[in-house]
Every structure is written in C-alpha cells, then in structure tokens.
Amino acid sequence: MELKPYLRRPHFYETDGMNIVWHGNYIHWMEEARTEFMDQIGFPYSRAVEAGIDFAVTDVSCKYRAMTRFGDTVAITVSIRHLSPAKLELGYAMRDASTGELKAEGSSGHFFYDRGKGRPVALKKALPEVYGLLQSLL
Amino acid sequence: MELKPYLRRPHFYETDGMNIVWHGNYIHWMEEARTEFMDQIGFPYSRAVEAGIDFAVTDVSCKYRAMTRFGDTVAITVSIRHLSPAKLELGYAMRDASTGELKAEGSSGHFFYDRGKGRPVALKKALPEVYGLLQSLL
Amino acid sequence: MELKPYLRRPHFYETDGMNIVWHGNYIHWMEEARTEFMDQIGFPYSRAVEAGIDFAVTDVSCKYRAMTRFGDTVAITVSIRHLSPAKLELGYAMRDASTGELKAEGSSGHFFYDRGKGRPVALKKALPEVYGLLQSLL
C-alpha cells in the first residue's frame, strides 16, 4: 500500500509571539496525521471509537529541526516503528512540502483501551482487522 | 455574596504572530472564569458534571477593547444577565488587573443537558440548589 | 466569483468531555474559513501579513444550532455582511457537509492594522486590491 503524506497548512492561531508555529502544535499535527493514516489504510479512527476501542497515548516526543511559519505547507509522513499485540509505536517526519526541508521528527506510543470493559486490551484481539492492516505495513 | 474576579495571566502559547493574545483564547478564559464563579458560589462545576448535568453553550460573543500581552494580568468578573428555569445568560468583563483598563467584554448563553436522559432539562428541577444560588445573585 | 465552502473535519483533540466539539473551537474554524476565503478571492492572507497589514478582530460571535462530533465534516460558507473603508464584518454559516444541517452561525468584525505604523489604517488605502476584491463580492 502506497501512503500519501498528510498535507497541513499552519493556521494563524497556531503561531506564537515569536511569529512561528508554537512548538506544542506539532503534537496536534501528529494526531491529525495519525487520523489520516488510519483513513488511508482503510480503517477510519472514528470506526475504532465506535467500536469502543481508544488508541490511548503512552508517550510522545518531538524534535524541532526548523521553524514553521504561517504560509508554509507541511507534509507529514507516518511510519510504524514497532507493533506488538498490545502496543504500537509510530514515527512522524514533518517536511516542508515545497523544499523537502525537515521541520520536525516525532513519535507516539499507544496502547488500546476498551471503554466498555474499562481496561487495556490487545489490539490483535479487539480489532484484528486493524492489527492485520498495521502488520501488513511493517 | 461578594465574588472575587478571576485573575488570569496569559500564557506564552496564547499569543499569536501579532505578539498579542489570540482573540479566540478569550472564549477559553470565559469558561475558566465560569468554572471559578461556580466554585465561589459553592457548587463546583465538577459536581454538576458528576450529577450528569452539563451546562451546554447556546451562544458566545466577545468584543475586544484593548490588546492583551504576555506579562499582563487580566481580572475577569462574571455577572448573571438573565436566569430562567431553563436558560442562563452570563456576562464577562475582562480588565487589566493593574490599571483597570477594559480589555474585552463577553457573554455566554446556556441550557442544561441531562446526560443520562439525553435531553435538555430545567436547571430548577435538575439542580435546584444551583438554581437557588444563581437566583440569589441576581 | 463562485466561492466554495471551506470543508473541515473536526480533530479528535477538538472534542471535549461531552464527546462533542468544544464550543470555542468554532472560533478557530472561522479564522480558517476566513483564510481560505482570502485564498479563493485571490489575495492570500499571508500576503497581507507580508505587507504588514493585520486583519485585527474587533468582535466575534457564534450561535450553536447542533452538536458536531468527531467523524463529521463541516462545510463553512463565508459572506461579507458589511464593508466600509475601515471596517469589515463577515458572517459564517457552518453546515453538516452531508446533510446540510445547520451546526452554527458566526460573525467576526475586523479593522486593519499597519504594523509598521503601529496604528489602524483604511483597507481602501493600505491594500486597495483587497478592498476592490471584497467590494466586488458584496
């Protein structure tokens, strides 16, 4: 499966008093890119929510390489760094869509939480279709 | 009952590329001031949430009078503009805490939503204690 | 000129503890729709920023008609309610992109601020091209 990067234009309200995108907003973009990624692999995140399975976040990180400004367009590529029945780790490369310049690199760790049961579950059991889709991308 | 204004220092991440507080953040502050207001009248908003009653928002407005910057402190006064068994309208005066300069004036309209029943309810019936407290402030 | 509505899918991080889009986020969407509107009329907002002219906000309002959820798509139409050399008032109709259901109606008022001069200016003088474009849409 060929995945397309998520294209994102910074909003004016995402800039800060230094006139660049405030650093915390990249964490928002990672969630958006993750949502788009799920859409592209054919299992929209909203379907997981409907099934009562949340992709809970265990950790996030972001390294900033270059400033992003209002007027830029950022292309975000999501990759699967690690997958086990109960855990998922994603990587994010954020590049200027025109020049390819690396803006930031991020990661997010996830486990799967069953709202009905009120406890963590193995994705492999809870949503085997998604688990298979993710595995096929490794 | 003597209510104290809610004091709020803008966060750096609330500034925008014009190096002032981004206008939408005042709507956030109004919610914070509303929460503080409920604390002060003796019925924390978290208790309403626990009771399954949400203060749903029907409308908001804000008029901007002067720019607010990182380093300022804003004092927000909440007033009850209108109360009926099923509706509440609040007003917000946001002033510089040092100079008293008016920064912004806002309003919010509310109805009350019972999560368990999945429908609007009269506050007077659902949470008579809160209704009484609000009425005593009119 | 035929303008297309701005299509926006709510992000998960825009939902709140009531599992609907938090009301303040509609103010963010209005700014995004305004930016898209400027793009469509042929004068990207980033060009105004480069020219040192900010579209400062004097007031905003939003009336909520129906809840918006993660998984929905909202179509936002921007209209010019009033234009004078020094002031602009925009209206926003936010509808479910599939059903046409009205989700919210908003407004924003603007004046024009010259960063270099540090004071308000008439748009008609500062950016006559934009003023003409806006006038042609009335």
Add this chain to the structure above:
Amino acid sequence: MELKPYLRRPHFYETDGMNIVWHGNYIHWMEEARTEFMDQIGFPYSRAVEAGIDFAVTDVSCKYRAMTRFGDTVAITVSIRHLSPAKLELGYAMRDASTGELKAEGSSGHFFYDRGKGRPVALKKALPEVYGLLQSLL
C-alpha cells in the same frame, strides 16, 4: 532556593472525547510550569522576552503514567537536568496534588535566540544573571 511546585487545575476545554485531559495539553502545562519557575527564581520570562532573548525549544517529550480528569489538581515540579552556556534541559514531574500519584513525566530542551541579531546566542553571555541563577540550582 526552595521552589514550590506549579499547581494547575485542568480546564474543561482541555478534556477530550475520552473525558480525560487530552495528552497534548501536558506540553502546554510544561510551558506554564517553566514560566512559573522563571518567576520563582527571580527572572520572569517576560523580562527575557523584553531583552529580546527567546528560550527556543529544541525538543519535548512526555510519558503518561495516569489519566488526569477535570476536577483534579496537578502539582508540577521543574528540575534542571542539564545546563551548558548554550543549552538547557528541563525535567517535569506532574503529580496529583492530593495523592502524589505520578501523572506524567516530561522534558524540554532549549537554546537561546537573540531576536535582534536573528541568531542563537549563549545564555551565559546574553543573560548572565539568568545563567547564574540556573547554575545555582544545579
């Protein structure tokens, strides 16, 4: 110098559709705690901004240990993990203010950017007073 933790009550608008604080908001809290930390050591961040020196962010990370809900109070302790003339690394421990339960652990890396010169500078040279204060806390 005895530093007090930064106490923060989550805002309702910081909760998400899972009815817990959305994970990205902890990055906001870290900035707030950093600002408070600077206040406490006697050099408010706004003074650095006035001096034209920004604490630019090179990286952030956060590990989530327990969910935070509306109604909780979080106590955030800032520590200096590393300091060199040109770089600063801070750590953040976020605990439930009542029970002491660890909610999250974060980190942020910083360099110092001179707005006037438009380039990074050594804090030791640009703001020796701050550098000395930070060093005394190691």
